[in-house]
Amino acid sequence: MTPDIYKIVIAAVIAAVLAAIVKKDNPVFAVFVVTATSAVILIVIMPQLTTVFSILNEIGGEIGVAQEYILMVLKIVGIAYIAEFGAQLCADAGETALAANVGVAGKVLIMGISAPIVLSLLNQILGMFP
DSSP, X not given: OXXXXXXXXXXXXXXXXXXXXXXXXXHHXXXXXXXXXXXXXXXXXXXXXXXXXXXXXXXXXHHTOOHHHHHHHHHHHHHHHHHHHHHHXXXXXXXXXXXXXXXXXXXXXXXXXXXXXXXXXXXXXHHTOO
């Protein structure tokens, strides 16, 4: 566990308490507090994300996976995280229908991006049987 996790948890707890206190009087400001804190957390973890991406690229190159497939997987993971983040912010703002729509949009985008991988996998499987 790196020291960054301590900073992240402390910032998140402080923001959650502040948002809970402020939510009674000014719910809009509470959403801004949560959004700003979430942005700071994303900025803090950005160097680790780039490290993970480079390791995945290296592993993919070593085992012979096409670069385009690795890029697709990274896009899928990114879409999942961004959609979840957006849906949670909408839900925190009390917009549950909008949160559900963000979730559905993320899933549809993931299906669209993953279609070539699924087709390639199906072709591989079907090619095994004469």
